[in-house]
Amino acid sequence: MAEVAVALSDVTLIFSDANGDPVLAVDDVSLEVPQGQFLAIVGPSGCGKTTILNMLSGLINSTLGTVVKNGEVVTGPSMDVGYMLARSALFPWRSARRNVEMPMEIRGVGKAERRRRADELLDMVKLGDFKTKFPSQLSQGMRQRVAIARTLAIEPKLWLLDEPFSALDAQTRITVQNEFLRLWENTGSTVILVTHDLSEAVLLADRVIVMTARPGKIKLDQVIDIPRPRRVDDLLDNEHFMQLEARIWKELRDELV
Amino acid sequence: MNSSENREKTPGQKIIDDYRPPSSRQKAIKSLRIPIQIGKVIVIVLAILVWHFIYKWNVINKAFIASPKQTLDWFGANWDNGEVWRDLKVTLREALLGWIIGSTGGLLTGLLMARFKLLWDVTSPVFTFLNAAPRTAFAPILILIFGLAETSKVVLAASIVFFIVMVPTRAAAGMVDPDLETVMTTMGGRERDRFFKVILPSVLTSVFGAIRLGSVWALLGATFAELFGAKYGLGLRYIAATNVLNMPEAFGVIFIIALLAITINGVIGLLERRLMRWQATSTKGSVMVV
Numbered sequence: 139m140a141e142v143a144v145a146l147s148d149v150t151l152i153f154s155d156a157n158g159d160p161v162l163a164v165d166d167v168s169l170e171v172p173q174g175q176f177l178a179i180v181g182p183s184g185c186g187k188t189t190i191l192n193m194l195s196g197l198i199n200s201t202l203g204t205v206v207k208n209g210e211v212v213t214g215p216s217m218d219v220g221y222m223l224a225r226s227a228l229f230p231w232r233s234a235r236r237n238v239e240m241p242m243e244i245r246g247v248g249k250a251e252r253r254r255r256a257d258e259l260l261d262m263v264k265l266g267d268f269k270t271k272f273p274s275q276l277s278q279g280m281r282q283r284v285a286i287a288r289t290l291a292i293e294p295k296l297w298l299l300d301e302p303f304s305a306l307d308a309q310t311r312i313t314v315q316n317e318f319l320r321l322w323e324n325t326g327s328t329v330i331l332v333t334h335d336l337s338e339a340v341l342l343a344d345r346v347i348v349m350t351a352r353p354g355k356i357k358l359d360q361v362i363d364i365p366r367p368r369r370v371d372d373l374l375d376n377e378h379f380m381q382l383e384a385r386i387w388k389e390l391r392d393e394l395v
Numbered sequence: 396m397n398s399s400e401n402r403e404k405t406p407g408q409k410i411i412d413d414y415r416p417p418s419s420r421q422k423a424i425k426s427l428r429i430p431i432q433i434g435k436v437i438v439i440v441l442a443i444l445v446w447h448f449i450y451k452w453n454v455i456n457k458a459f460i461a462s463p464k465q466t467l468d469w470f471g472a473n474w475d476n477g478e479v480w481r482d483l484k485v486t487l488r489e490a491l492l493g494w495i496i497g498s499t500g501g502l503l504t505g506l507l508m509a510r511f512k513l514l515w516d517v518t519s520p521v522f523t524f525l526n527a528a529p530r531t532a533f534a535p536i537l538i539l540i541f542g543l544a545e546t547s548k549v550v551l552a553a554s555i556v557f558f559i560v561m562v563p564t565r566a567a568a569g570m571v572d573p574d575l576e577t578v579m580t581t582m583g584g585r586e587r588d589r590f591f592k593v594i595l596p597s598v599l600t601s602v603f604g605a606i607r608l609g610s611v612w613a614l615l616g617a618t619f620a621e622l623f624g625a626k627y628g629l630g631l632r633y634i635a636a637t638n639v640l641n642m643p644e645a646f647g648v649i650f651i652i653a654l655l656a657i658t659i660n661g662v663i664g665l666l667e668r669r670l671m672r673w674q675a676t677s678t679k680g681s682v683m684v685v
Binding site: 195196197215216217219220221223225227229230231232233240241243244245272273274292298 | 572574575577578580581582583584585588592593596597600672673674
């Protein structure tokens with residue numbers, strides 16, 4: 139098996155709620171993700187999916203256990219992680235181009251180089267004609283593409299996706315998902331996608347993990363052996379896809395009631 | 396993997412469908428523009444007529460007001476009067492200085508108070524009192540302290556603008572989109588990046604209106620302080636004119652001040668439109684709030 143990109147060992151997270159009472163959000167989770175794998179984590183709301191992403195990104199620290207990324211214990215945010223949220227979180231006062239430039243600005247990349255790279259990335263997400271447009275002038279789907287381009291600018295070894303396709307309408311979602319797969323499939327980078335949409339998880343990922351309701355534990359760890367490259371709309375009526383989805387759904391259903 | 400080139404076409408096509416042309420309603424509003432301009436002129440003419448007849452029919456004692464014609468004549472006689480221009484320059488300088496000092500101070504203090512909540516908790520009673528106190532009533536005291544010259548007017552203007560800007564700045568700094576902060580942090584942004592690339596731009600966006608409003612209040616503050624004593628200035632000219640019942644001059648000065656306020660507001664409005672062109676729908680028309 140390939141080199142391990144991410145490893146959680148016996149990770150537990152306890153936070154205090156609004157009343158100051160402790161809440162067990164993640165309960166003794168252990169997980170290894172090999173470099174280059176696309177892992178999807180599904181589970182009911184409040185199962186600690188996003189919390190796991192936040193621990194991986196270094197936004198929060200685990201209460202117990204260790205989080206290791208590329209062989210090093212995570213202690214804070216680092217520049218080789220690309221984080222995407224449900225809302226595009228673009229800077230509204232910046233044009234598409236200057237949004238994509240942002241991570242390069244932070245790293246101190248020179249102005250000309252920044253612009254050249256940003257234009258290249260926007261061409262890659264097919265927004266070449268919208269470089270100077272502001273987020274308010276773009277549709278939701280276009281904004282999420284800009285966010286993909288911005289994350290590509292980070293050249294992340296690890297993508298952390300927190301339901302980045304969930305706010306899109308059905309057609310746009312398929313387009314943006316395909317776009318993401320096309321751009322990601324040759325990069326060799328690792329993806330961890332958190333979603334409550336089981337079909338999305340099965341369509342996109344190499345492996346799906348089902349979490350239990352709070353406190354979050356791993357309930358099922360399923361390999362998705364659909365070959366790549368994939369195209370989301372071609373898979374929707376694929377028999378193997380439907381079987382896998384049905385099998386995982388049975389597990390997930392118990393957690394929803 | 397080599398099939399990836401073939402499937403680039405279809406998703407790309409769909410993007411174009413997302414583009415929305417301006418709606419027919421927006422077009423209808425545009426075509427209304429010229430009738431609206433005509434309407435504005437009619438209302439202005441009517442207002443002048445009302446003013447004219449108030450004077451002519453003695454609705455208000457003629458000794459205390461000037462007619463439109465007298466006011467216009469005053470402008471005709473004084474448009475090249477060096478002393479009026481000097482007064483205008485003095486008042487404008489006081490207002491601009493007060494505005495710049497007050498806005499900068501208000502912005503910095505607001506940001507500081509939002510960043511260090513404890514500081515705000517401790518100092519808020521004093522700020523609340525100062526904000527509630529009738530600051531224009533401090534004018535005579537400020538003149539005693541800072542003298543008859545321009546400093547006292549700058550201080551009053553700045554103290555008014557300070558609170559107009561500080562209060563919304565503090566609020567806006569607490570309402571920065573948390574998603575933007577998360578993205579900035581995960582990108583590896585340092586505290587400096589967070590401040591200059593996230594907090595400051597979003598705060599400036601929210602308080603631009605307050606800063607613009609502050610310019611008009613700065614002019615008001617400067618003029619008001621001059622009424623209580625000054626060496627030069629439009630406020631002084633105004634009070635001197637009313638003291639000898641020279642109403643055409645008093646009215647003339649009022650017009651100068653109003654035109655000045657409209658001009659300042661307009662210039663900042665243009666600047667705002669330029670800086671805020673990224674905002675989708677405009678809530679940024681030229682609303683005068685005084």
